[in-house]
Amino acid sequence: MIMAAKLILLFIIILISNTIQGITGFAGTILAMPFSILLIGIDNSKQILNLLGMLASIWIVARAYKDICWGEFLKIIVLMLIGLFIGMKIYSMYSPTILLKILGIFILFVSLRGVLQKNKTQIKSKIVLSAILLLAGIIHGMFVVGGPLVVIYATYKLKDKATFRATLSLVWIILNGLILIKGITSGQFNRDVMGFLIPSIMALGFGMTLGEVLYKKMDQNVFMRITYILLFISGLSILIK
DSSP states (O other), X not given: OOHHHHHHHHHHHHHHHHHHHHHHSSOHHHHHHHHXXXXXXXXXXXXXXXXXXXXXXXXXXXXXXXXXXXXXXXXXXXXXXXXXXXHHHHHHXXXXXHHHHXXXXXXXXXXXXXXXXXXXXXXXXXXXXXXXXXXXXXXXXXXXXXXXXXXXXXXXXOOSHHHHHHHHHHXXXXXXXXXXXXXXXXXXXXXXXXXXXXXXXXXXXXXXXXXXXXXXXXXXXXXXXXXXXXXXXXXXXXXXX
8 A cells, every 4th residue: 555545544543533532531542553553553553543642632631631530540540550561561471462352352341231231330349440440551551552441440430521531631641651752762663653643643633623522512421322332342443453
């Protein structure tokens, strides 16, 4: 495929995924990852989407920092940072293929349960919720797609959609920033990545703007249903990668 076609397709992928990111504060990276890998490879995709995820989150936090729940942010970030470094280590030791498939199946189960179960059983165990955050950090360190697992925690702890969105966005700024630093120091953030950045950032801007418009028109019930639908799409995207 010629370079111009790759740039156009990448623009479309990032436009759609970041429209969703603008609405929800998550899912942009995990939805874009499988398709961008087919276009430009896994290493370039991880670096570009990681940076775009961080920029998108900065955009959200800059406009909604007053909605951040600092208590929940601290709980999330501490456990996810521990998991992040564990995940980076695991990724350097083992093939991610089988783990990705398992993650995809798990996400599908959680999303279907959220959509279909009318009387949802609350996860009250602090140990289980903490384990979810730790696992989310591990997955994010391995694949930069820890969002769906964090959402499982956040849907129980952050009921307000503005707080949900702003708090998770701040989490991604910290975690993606660390991954970016690692990419730069290891040489993975290279000239090839730079060549894809301009159209990617343009698509990010358009997508986030559209997402902001749609976000303001959504009520609480619609938002939560979309959250579970996005989890389902995320699971499928991992399985078909």
